[in-house]
Amino acid sequence: MNTALPPQALVLVVDDDTMTRILVTEALEPEGFRIEEAASGLEALAAFQRGVPDLILLDVAMPGMSGFECCAQLRLLPGGAHVPIVVLTGNDDDDSIKQALEAGASDFISKPMQWRLLAHRLRYLLRASSALTELNRIQESLSHAQALARLGNWEYRLADGDGYWSPELLRILGLDADSGPTSFERLLQCLPEDQRPLLLEAFMELHASGTGYSLEHRVQQQDGGERIVFHQAEAVREGRQVLLMRGTMQDITERKRQELRIEYLANHDALTDLPNRQLLNDRIGQAIVHARRSGLYLATLMLDLDRFKFVNDSYGHPVGDALLQEVARRLQHAVREGDTVARQGGDEFVILLTDLPDSDTAEDIAKKVLAVFAEPFSLGEHTLHVSTSIGASVFPADGDSGDTLLKTADAALYSAKDKGRNAYQFYNHKMGVLVEERAEIEHALHQALAQGELELHYQPKVNLVSGKIYGMEALLRWRRPGIGLVPPDRFIPLAEETGMIIAIGEWVLRTACAQLGVWHAYGFAHLTMAVNVSARQFRQVDMPQLVRAVLADCGVPAHCLELELTESVLMQNRDLVVRALEQLKEIGVTLALDDFGTGYSSLSYLKQFPIDVVKIDQSFIHDVTDSVDGASLTRSIIAMAKSLHLATVAEGVETEGQLGFLNTNHCDAMQGYYFSRPLPGAEMDLMLYAGTRLPPESCHAVAPQRVLLLVDDEEHILSALRRSLRKEGYQILSTTNAQEALELVASHAVGVILTDARMPGMSGNELLRRIKGIYPEIVRVMLSGYPELHSVTAAINEGSVYKFITKPWDETLLKDHLLEAFLRFESGVQRPPRGPHGIEISNRAA
């Protein structure tokens, strides 16, 4: 404790008697004090406000303001509360002493004073005051520290039963300082009844033997609130006798809450609040023990939502999350309270059914769970129809541990998915064989890359105008020791699932580019190489960076590398994929969309990605010669791709008929067994050196250009239209004169005519009527500032107009409508106008 005296302490001497002031000064100054004098109470107050002294000597009997009054007022001044004030009283004047102490005096000195001792007395008082100030400071600091640590303390003296509770202890107990005795009995009453025996026993032991205690218990505050405290106590003994007991009590409510929350989160899924995998495993373990004892059954139903990825990708993650929450809610309602619905992660849920009388009951519940999905899900503005697949396993038949029950349910889930969506499947032994087979392939595949068992075969792609090989597709094979050549379908899905596709995919890219580099070096510098990229590679690998590195390592120009992506690549995390594809385009790589037609393929969808090539899936090509649908779908895909300036490659061409169809419809390139199967690099060398190609009669001429005729009597309209359409790749003819339009149609292979309605000489209606009569295949579009009903109905009645576009036109829609008109022209079908009265006026989306 710092109780050093101030050097040259300042003493304010307040006395109306000049002689007393002089004598005090004479006695104190030689002892090192500084003196300030005041002859009245008012002077004293003024002097105090000029500078706070270290001590005040104050006469009580003064005219005007008395010493008592002055003392009381000094105490109220800033800094006045703790200054020692010593009053000067008459000898044995008990009343004055009492009155002065009540007014706030610290001490008194009776007159006549003993001048010799005065300095000693004042020094002692100054030291005591300094010690008191320091004590107050420490007390305050301790209180702050206790409040900060939420830790209070108590003491209990056995001799007199007196005790002390710190302010923080009172706060923890929810009590006021003056709300009663600080006894142990009262402390005990602060605990809820069920907790009291715990503390009582510990306290008795402390009292009897001095053994300290550490307890966690609850306390009940007066307002009903409860806190959790960590309570420690010890005894101070003299010999065997306990003199004092003291303890601390720390409020650990928040920490406890957080611990409980952490424990909860460790066992629950944050999105749905359902038990997570860890808690589920625990529950299955307990349920197995219980089922063994009771002889009852239990079942695990493993659910995987059908096409959940599509929901996430199409509507965004917030909708996906809301769907998972709603599924969790419905599943909980569908089962009994004692059953567990858990979320394994992603869109996978597991239901643990306990206390089943037989395994048929599990089947009934599986049906009930499927029915839960019958009702569409209303998620904000979206209404979604979602189904699930369920794989089920039953204890004890399908597994006697949590792990095996989940594995067998998972195998059954695979089979349920295979059956199609919205189905359940119980585990059976055959699935077990498949599971083992998978495990074995997985193990062997791990070795395959390191042991050089993977190889690439190359399938040529042929240009259908020149008939020449212009590129290759690299196709992976696994030469498995003792088994032979394993096709990729048998192991790529597994490699995808396990993540091995990352290393394998990089090996494929490097090997294919290295082979391309060799072919370029041997004079086949025009060749391109297509490499398949899986969805997981795109998700987990920085593809642009990898491609850049591989191209640099192999010395292959970027435009010669083509990456084949499936729609599953595009459908995941759309923004990320678009960014990566744009970077790949910047590098100069060609991007092809593989297996087109099998997924969600649509025109608008294709427009979103920087794709260069569309590969028409072999299932369509297979059908072109013997199915009307196959033929018309393939024709539409080719026309649609052309309209987007994308090249088309037909996959899986096996027959001359298929090739003929592709030529007739101006497909750009083909690939398939008709020309060559995929071959090892060395065999492909021979084919390249031999210059193998399609004969000219198996090829077609360059596709004719689309010819558009614009007719309007106003030249500025024509030039605005030409400007709007200049990048669409059309051959544009234009005229201000309807008669000349007829001549242009006669001399050019016009596909679509776009004409103004009102023109001098011959109206647009008349012009189109004549064109329809002579060239019915030309698609006729009217551009009119006056969509008057009579001219529209006349044109419709005659079937002479395919579409109306009103002036002023929306540029994007104009392009879309003309493109649609050309597609119609190319498919050879003139569709009648539509709408409630057969009218279609198209300056807005039709």
Ligand SMILES: Nc1nc2c(ncn2[C@@H]2O[C@H](COP(=O)(O)O[C@H]3[C@@H](O)[C@H](n4cnc5c(=O)[nH]c(N)nc54)O[C@@H]3COP(=O)(O)O)[C@@H](O)[C@H]2O)c(=O)[nH]1
């Ligand atoms: N992520 C990766 N996927 C790859 C890789 N290598 C191949 N694959 C994919 O595996 C699938 C099966 O490929 P594969 O067994 O090689 O079959 C290809 C051709 O052999 C086959 N094909 C070619 N022409 C014909 C034909 O005339 N008839 C017929 N029945 N089949 C034919 O088609 C497959 C072409 O594949 P693609 O052009 O990619 O669609 C397949 O999906 C491959 O993509 C790899 O390294 N990584």
